Structures are given as structure tokens and as C-alpha cells.
Amino acid sequence: MDAMTPLTEDSDPLCLPPLDAAALLFAAPWRRFAVIGDSLSAGTGGPSPGYRHRGWSDRLADVLRAVRPDLEYLSTAEDGATTARTLDTQIGRALEFEPDLLHLPCGANDLLRREPDFAEIGQRLRRMYELASESDALLTTFTLGKAYVVPVFPDWSARVARCNDLTRGLAAEYGAVVVDMWDHPVNARDGLLSEDGIHFAASGQAVMAAEMVKSLSHVLARSTHV
Template structure:
């Protein structure tokens, strides 16, 4: 019998990436990589408990103020913190403030758990990614500094070329599609020391690129359905997560939903 790490509880903290956006279940709820990871861990440990405090659209200051303290109070074995990327996508982003609030969240969470996991978030290949790449890499460099200081584990999703493949992203170009979430769950699983069940870094099979007409039609659909509303929220100071509660606000026994 192999010896595996033992985790009896897991709390996930963050934004839409951790909430599981664009990985829809039949009932219309979102699953995502954190739920997938919780399902694997629950299969190993009877009575395993899981909470997911992540809410779409949240900035790192909101995560530090509203999610980190209750997550720390749960005293879970495992905590994941992914945040700050929403800040880097906003005009006039103050990276000094982002770094400070991320550090605040880490300092709250690190002493409360046995294993804190941080991540370099993946980025979809394309011109938008190139525009924000310097801010993202500044954020990731600070994550590495904090991880070294507090003994946290860093999962480098950004460094995987495979996760940049547009086919692993939803039509909104902001959130991973189900296969992308599956790969993130596998990456964290392996990072925690469990044996690999798949190669999450494997590139997708080659495919013929869409023609010019198909690309333009896709760009128009994206602008109408996703980019326009996103810009509207930025201009009015609104967020997709306003008034939305966490999907699993309490650390309770986890029973994964059916397929």
C-alpha cells in the first residue's frame, strides 16, 4: 500500500477561477478544479470536510478582508489561495497595493493550516494576455517570495504552455473550460504529492486553425456577449460577484455530486 499525504479538510479561497466558473453541472451550478480536488481527497478520507469561499469578480483586497479570516478560523489541513489576477486586469491597477493585500491574506492563512497552496494562474494565449503579462509576472514573482517566506507550495500553471491553449478556455476567454479545470485539479493533486493520474501538461492534439471568417464571427460574439458587459461593469464599478454568497461557506463533510 502506498503512503499518501493525509488531508481531512480543505478550504478554497479566491475568485471565479476557484469558484469554478464555466465548468457547469447539469443543474446549472459550477463545479471547477477545487470541487474536483475535494472529490479526490474525500475518496481517500471518510468524513472529509470542504469549504469553498471563492466568489467571482473579487479583488485581492476583498479576498484578504472577507475570505481569509473566516478561512483561517476553520483551521483546515489544506488551504488554497488564488487571487490578484482580477486586479491586474483593471485599468490603473496599483501593483503595490495588490502585493500588500496578497501578503496580508497569506499572513492570515499560513499559520492556520498544515499546507497553504498558492498558484501562478494560467493565461489564455492571445493579444489580451500579452497586454497584461508584465503585471501578471510581477504578481507571480511576489507569490514566489511569499511562498518561500511562509513555507507555502506554489503550483505553476502559468508556466504550462498547454493551459494557454484557447481550446481549454470558455467562450468568454476569461475562464477555463471543464477540461482546463480538470487539468488544474490534477496539477494541484500532483503538487500535493499524490501519484499522477494524467499528464496535465500534455498539449492538445494539433487542429486546423479556424478561417478568417470564423475567427471574425467568434470575435464579434465574444465582444457582444462577454467583452461589452465586462467593460460595462468596470465603468460603473460593479462586479459579477456583487451580492453573491460563497457556494460552500461552511467547512462540512463533502459528498460529491453525481456525474
């Protein structure tokens, strides 16, 4: 492909065609998929030419339905939700749903305070993991990418790095699947972000969904060798 030819969902090397994605998850046991958290969990974002305007979590649900037509899917994620709001209003509803696959947030909105309290962020995230671990669901999460920038805070990169460290540590402790987007090559793409400069546009959502599918396929592969 010519270097000047714009990528589309069909030509993007970081995306997965629907049939390929379904093939990776053909043995998926999950029938109840739940998502909690903020707009990043929800897959909020603007359109991208050549890509379906659909968030990563809805895309993942589509892939799972392709192999498990009886899949039940619940997303309580909402724009602006902090870890405190997610604990207060979302995780209880999600656990009542009895998921076997549950996505947890990474605390992005907590970083928007003038002086984030990282000890508090860590405590709230840990409480989510504690509650979620009681459900026996496979847990997933992701780190924030370098492309996610809030210029009003000169220490933004340090904030994100610290929050990502919290996410990685808890994911390792609780056996969660973590998709690490910090150094992902998609961060360098032009047009990755929506007009708000915060959320992945549809092209980024497609890549995020592909990374989730790949990570879950690794879980399946390991389980077949146990």
C-alpha cells in the same frame, strides 16, 4: 490515438484517472480543506465535450474524499473577488473553519484596474499569507497561465508576469505549494478557455486538478523522507 481525435477526460495525458489520483494521495493527512479567493479559486468555467463539468477545487475535494471520507470542505471563493474583498469577507471565515489545507488566490482581479497598484496587491497577498500561516495549514496557490488574456490591456502579459512573480515569491517565503501554470503545455490547447475567454473550461479544470494532486503528492513524498 489519431491526432484528429478529440481528447476526453479518459484519454487526456495531462489528466489523472480517479484511481490514480487517489493512489497519489493515499497517505493524505488533510481532513479540512478550504478555498478562498476569486472565480479562478472557485474553478468557474464552461463545459468541455468529454469532460465532467466540475471545477478544479471541487475535483480536488473529490480526490481527497476518496482517501479521507470524513473530509470537510469549505469554499468561500466568489466571482469578481479582489484581494481586498477576500481579506475583508473570506479569510476570517476560512480560518474559523480551522483548515489543515488552505488555497490562497493570486490577485487576478486586481489586474483589471486601469493602473494596478502592485505594491498594494503584494501587501494584501502578504497579509493573507501572514494570517493563513497562523493556522498551521498547508497553503496552496497557482500562477496565472499564458492563455488567460484580457485584450483591452496592451500590457496584460507584463501585468500577469509581475503578479506571478509576487505569487511565487510569497509562496517560497511561506512554504506554500505553488502550481505554476504560466508555461504549462495546456495553455497551447484549442478550446481551453470558456466562452468568456478568461476561465479554463472543464478540460482545463481537470488538468489543474491533476497538477494540484501531483504537487500535493510531492509534499507527501518529501514528508516520508524527513
